[in-house]
Amino acid sequence: MAHGFILTIARCVPLLAALVGSSTLAQERIGTTSQPLSVQRASVWPSPQIGVCWENPGNNATERGWVRSAVQRTWEAASAVRFTGWGTCASGTRGIRIQIIDNHSHTEGLGSRLDGKANGMQLNFTFKNFSKSCQSTRQYCIEAIATHEFGHALGLAHEHNRSDRFDCAEAHQGTEPDYFVTPYDTTSIMNYCNPTWNGGGNLSDLDRLGVNVLYGKGTAPVPGSSPEIVSYKTFNLEQFETMFVAPNGSLGLVWKVNNSWWKGPVSLSGPGLLPQGAHISMVSYPPNNQLEAFYAASDGAVHVTYKAKNGAWSNPIRLTPPNTVRPGGDLSAVFYPLNNQLEVLFIGSNGALNVLWKAQNGSWNGPAALSGPGQAPSGAGITATYYPLNHQLEVMFAGNDGGIGLAWKAQNGRWNGPFGIAPPRQMPAGGRITLQYYPLNNQFEAFFVDNSGRVNVLWKAQNGRWNGPAAITGPGTGVPGGSIVASFYPLNNQLEVATVGPNGAVNLTWKAQNGRWNGPVALSNAGAATPGSPLAMRYQTMANQLEIFYTDPGGLLNLIFKAQNGAWNRPFRL
Secondary structure, three states: OOOOOOOOOHHHHHHHHHHOOOOOOOOOOEOOOOOOOEEOHHHOOOOOEEEEEEOOOOOOHHHHHHHHHHHHHHHHHHOOOEEEEEEEOOOOOOOEEEEEOOOOOEEOOOHHHHOOOOOOEEEOOOOOOOOHHHHHHHHHHHHHHHHHHHHHHOOEOOHHHOOOOOOOOOOOOOOOOOEEOOOOEOOOOOOOOOOOHHHHHOOOHHHHHHHHHHHOOOOOOOEOEEEEEEEEEEOOEEEEEEEEEOOOOOEEEEEEEOOOOOEEEEEOOOOOOOOOOOOEEEEEEOHHHEEEEEEEOOOOOEEEEEEEOOOOOOOOEEOOOOOOOOOOOOOEEEEEOHHHEEEEEEEOOOOOEEEEEEEOOOOOEEEEEOOOOOOOOOOOOEEEEEEOHHHEEEEEEEOOOOOEEEEEEEOOOOOEEEEEEEOOOOOOOOOOOEEEEEOHHHEEEEEEEOOOOOEEEEEEEOOOOOEEEEEOOOOOOOOOOOOEEEEEEOHHHEEEEEEEOOOOOEEEEEEEOOOOOEEEEEOOOOOOOOOOOOEEEEEEOHHHEEEEEEEOOOOEEEEEEEEOOOOOOOOEEO
């Protein structure tokens, strides 16, 4: 029997003496290495409802209460985990069986391997023979140690056992992890090298994120539809910000800093601003370090919400008259480096392609029509992206005839087009489309779901002629004209494309090193999302993560991600 999970209090006595009673915990120092809480995958419990019982409860009601309160305040508060029971163990009782004994507190295994194991967790309440310094701070020690041991009971190995650790010379202790969930975390409660002994009995941000991924978020999930993600770098921090439409029609936001714990949600507007399903386009604008979000509000006007230098968010600002565009319709915002322009493209109420723009963070201009009327349904699927060769700005949209229209400008000159680059009847009129720059061979690639549910690509290389469309999946991968997103993933030079299929699964297609297309593969179970519903996908440089947001049929935001181009993590509610 391996006693591999002992929290050795004796070695921490000097540090403990210095920290006991202190109300100031070490400031979070999130690891900057790029491999993703350390877990034994097979030991994760199949359900977040986990039974607990006491082998020898004795006259220790106060101390047992401290233990229960500690895990409620930490692991339960951060996730869907609920430890149930807490009575006296009977013969054959399943779950975590706790023995109260004056020795080194530890568990006899990780996670579900403790299920029904006699004396599987051992906790010290008296400290008469071991860690005698805890006698004067018994509640602090009991709570901090219990929180650590219940981390093991959830399947978490010691964080300092990881191969990618830094600033840590502690010897490995216990079972090695085989599943990285988050980047290495110096401040994890599972890390012997935490600058605060045992984390002061508190979880780090990444501990909370990790238990969310493994067991779900818990009682306060985030409801919202039409997610959109952007990366915002400010004051040497990398923020990931996700906007969405809340059930009451307000503009919602969740965010994280340096790949830490997701924060929010907060509302950035009053109710009724947006119809359900409204498209949001977010862009980071370098002048004044602004982050801006655009949307077609319920009144049919294009609005912007923005912040500068990571300050307060503005109230929604109307940029056009009402009834300019279909409420909730698509639009695409893009930064154009020449003249520091920010441009917003959309199909107006008369079916014409329109642009709004500002230069050098000055006043907004437009909207100006770039085409005659009748090009596409108002608010039709549209995508605009900067193409470095010849400093081009290109925009595509799904036309009235089911074909695809293209307009562009070079060197910030006059706009050209639009003209058709795909035959009619490819997809439903006004369907979704996405355009992505792929650095290998200076390729520009556009994706849509055709009338048979195949994912199609149009592409050009070295600013040559456009090719395609060509199907890169079989039928039924997506919903015709449904939401589709793409992202360049620098590891292995991958280009990744995601959509929600007719069965509600999130499907992924990808290529590496500009080779052949692979997939599709399902990243979720069937029924995870509403067929064809909006997705958001974005690359995050910290931890080399690729993240996909979607809304489940219950109206709650969900996230799927991978780190270091490893296996995709199973979806979890935000």
